[in-house]
Amino acid sequence: MVWRALRPAFALWIWLAIGLAPLAAQPATEDTEDLLQKAMKAAVARVAPSVVQIETSGGSDILGSGPGMFRKGAGPTTGLVVAADGYVISSAFNFANKPSAIFIAVPGHKERHVAKVVSTDNTRMLTLLKIDAKGLPVPVAAPKKEFRVGQWSMALGRAWAGLDTPPSVTAGIVSALGRIWGKAIQTDAKVSPLNYGGPLVDLQGRVMGVLVPASPRGQDETAGVEWYDSGIGFAIPLEDINAVLPRLKEGQDLKKGLLGIYLKSTDIYSVAPEIASVGIDSAAAKAGIKAGDIIIELNGQAIVRQAQILHILGEKYEGDTVTVKVQRGKEELTFANVRLTGTLSAFIHAYFGVLPVRDDPELGEEIRYVFPKSPAEASGLKPGDRIMKVGLAGSPMQPFSGRDELTQLLDALQPGTELTLEIMRKGAKKPETVKVRLGVMSDEVPEDSLPEPATLKKALAPRKVAPRQGPPIQPGQPGPRPGRPQPGAPRAEEKKEQPKDEKKKAATGLLKRMTPARDHEYWLFVPEDYDPNIAHALLIWLHPAGKNKDKDTEAVLAAWEDLCSENHVIILCPRAESNAGWLGSEVDFVQQVARDVLAEYTIDRQRVIAHGLGIGGQMAYYLAFNARDLVRGAAPIGAALSNQPKDNAANQRLSFFIITGAKDPLAPAIQEGKAKLAEHKFPVVYRELAGSPQYLDAGTLQEMVRWLDSLDRQ
Structure with a gap:
């Protein structure tokens, strides 16, 4: 194909705002270069009358907060005519700051038009606008069936170009199809906030799609903007937009279809x-x-x-x-x-109010602690009791393989479900049967130090597998399967036993490390008495802005050193590159070093938390919602929730311990975030300290340790 021969001859970013510049001589012939230039100019000319300039006034200057925070540009943005009677489509990103007024300049029109928002496609992050105009030029949509990876594509924008000149253009190729879970075309043409809302055009002058920021992780208007200038851009196929245009014209906001x-x-x-x-x-x-x-x-x-x-x-x-x-x-x-529905009732985790004894390879589960006024206490369960079997009331009970399998079974049940338990009292010779009606997951933190032992110190011992007996615990549920890993359990590669001669022991103490690529630095604190047979909690400390020096890390670790040894906690301290604080792009680095720690040490997957101050607290929120398979809790200090929280999930428990100061100017925003989390049925502990604390006082720190120790509640 022609493009394969031509691509080495051209820089992939080709600015055409004032016409295509002459290209450097390469093996391709001058005639071929001329043909490509002419084709691109003709394609741009064909679409240009439909590319409009959008200006807004009012609204917020800052979008988001914390690692994902950025200042919205003050200049114009871009839109595309989609109907002759005044309908214009653009990226919802361009209106994320909730402007008070919107104006659209159309090529060939002397005056700007006042625009109003008609509707928003919330799954593809597009906004439909309407102006009072007739006879607008509507571009031709390129058929999706003709899209090919490797074909030329051009990203157009009118951020700075005047209406009497061609739009600004960057050229590249289509690098992937069906991205962002089937919704978007991917291009390596340079895409930025300046041309969000503009068209992605093929060499025939047909519009392939409308440029948007997009991300498989996020779902709001600004998701994906962090990929700006990365060589990755996305466009929603115009053919798909046209298919739902009648619904958008009716003023119907479109939501993602949910199976639930x-x-x-x-x-x-x-x-x-x-x-x-x-x-x-x-x-x-x-x-x-x-x-x-x-x-x-x-x-x-x-x-x-x-x-x-x-x-x-x-x-x-x-x-x-x-x-x-x-x-x-x-x-x-x-x-x-x-x-499919557009909304779901918030998922509520069921709870009967116990903490288990950990690192126990035997069948069933020994109760370490019973929460006061819980369903378990009402049913007469006591510390030292061992739950041997569980089943729905009126159905046969089944044995289970320890804490993680019982947690998995509870995750499939709703509050109000009645269970029958077979328990063995401490010192008893015969089991008893008790009934318990599950309640709603509690955010209660034990008031006093939790009883010992917390662990049987057998994390590396082979776990006994419960035999399958009778019908499943939950109708339709296959029940436990021998040899099958359970959520929350250490993965196989995380449970390798040390050689008997123990020649190679895990490193302990304060360890300063670099990533394998030597592009990021992090510290790790492992108690000197670390025992691989005890599953440790992992606390990821995310420092505030201006506190990424060695002395800053040492100050935080000094507060935790004794607590880590007493409570079996390992602390990971990744270091932000910038003194100004964390960037959203550093989430991958933090996740990777955390996973490295999970592979090197025995870590309890149900007690991994992100803990940070200021912008580090923002990063803790960000990590909690974007690394759901890794993080089970977030403890932000002086940090507000920047976006709408994601939904609670059955098999990805997430709890919050939120701290602010009474005089912190962010306190109202922090309280608002706490309310949003509670609406989504996340367990939330909120503590307000006097003044504007730089870190936790002794009492709150001890309470946070108890919260961390109780994250595997059932």
């Missing part, structure tokens, strides 16, 4: 999609889909991994229908015309 299932594993590429829980009043629940079902087909496409589900559902809107085929035990069941 929570999958057991966080591994989206190599694990079969088994359902952990089904949301109350969700599309799946109304159809009859149940916890334990394994999705084997969706809309006629065979499903073997979770990522396939995300791709298919990623394109769907509220009100769309899908056909789901599941395996339930030995049966295959088909659910046709399952109508």
Whole structure:
């Protein structure tokens, strides 16, 4: 193909704001270069009348906060005409600051037009605008079936170009299709906030899509803006926009279509999609889909991994229908015309009010602590009791393989469910049967030090596997399977026993390290009495701005040193590159070094938390919501929640310990964030300290340690 021969001859970023500059001589012929220049100029000229300039006034100057915070540019942005009678589409990013007025300048029109927002597509982050104009030029949409990876593409914008000159243009190729879970085209043409809302154009002058910031992690207007200037840009196919344009014109805000299932594993590429829980009043629940079902087909496409589900559902809107085929035990069941919803009731974790003794390889679970006024206390459960079997009231009870499997079973149940437990009292010779009605997950922190022992010190011992007995605990749920890893359990590579001669012991003390690429620095504190047979909690300390020096890290560790030894806690202290604080792009580095610690030491996956001050607290929030498979708690100090929290998830428990100062100017925003988290049914502890503390006082620090120690509550 011609583009393969030409690509080495051209820089991939080609600015065409004032016409294409002459290209350097390369092996390609001058005639071929001329042809490409002419084709690009003709393509731009064909689309240019439909590319409009958008200006706004009023609204906030700052978008987001913390690592994802940035200042919105004061200049114009870009839009694309999609209907002759005055409809213009643009990126929702351009209006994330909630401007009080919007103006649109159209090529060939002497005056700017006042625009109003008609509707927003919240799944593709597009906003439809309307101006009072007729006869606007509408571009031709390139058919999606003709898109090819490697074809030329041009990103157009009118941020700075006048209406009497061609739009600014950057050229590149289409580098991927079906990105952002099936919604977007990916291009390596340079895309920035200046041309968000502009078209991505092919060499025939047809519009392939509308440029937007996008990310597989985030869902708000600013998600993906951190990839600006990275060689990765995204566009929503215009063909898809035209398909929903009638609904947008009616003023209907479009929402993502939700099936309402929570999958057991966080591994989206190599694990079969088994359902952990089904949301109350969700599309799946109304159809009859149940916890334990394994999705084997969706809309006629065979499903073997979770990522396939995300791709298919990623394109769907509220009100769309899908056909789901599941395996339930030995049966295959088909659910046709399952109508997706746009919202879900917040997931609420069920709770009966105990803490388990950890690192116990035996069947069942020994109770370490019973929370006051909990369902467990009401049922007469006591510390030292061992839960041997569990089942729904009226159904046979089943044995289970320790804490993590019991937690998994509880995650599939709703508050109000009645369970029957077989327990063995300490010193008793015969088991007893008790009933307990599950309550709502508590945010209570034990008032006093928790009883010892917290651990049996057998984390590396082979775990006994409970035999499958009788029907499943949850209808439709296959029940425990021998040899199957359970959520929260250390992974196989994290449980390697030390050689018997112990020649190679884990490093302890204060360790200063670099990443393998030597591009980031971090500190690690491991208690000198570290025992690999004890699963330790992991605290990720995220320092505030201006506190990334050695002496700053040492000051925080001094407050924790004795507590780490007494409570089996390891502290990871990643270091931000900039003295100004954390960047959203550093999340990957923090996650990677945390996973390295998980592989090197015995870590309790249910007690991994992010803890930070100021912008470090913002990073703690960011990490908690963007590394759900890793982090189980966040403890921000003096930091406000910057975005709407993501939904609570059945198999990804997340708790918060929020601290602010009474005189902190951010206190109202911090309290507002706390309320949002509570609305989403996350357990939240909120503490307000006197003044504007730089760190925790002794009492609050001790309480936070007890909170960390109780994150594996059931």
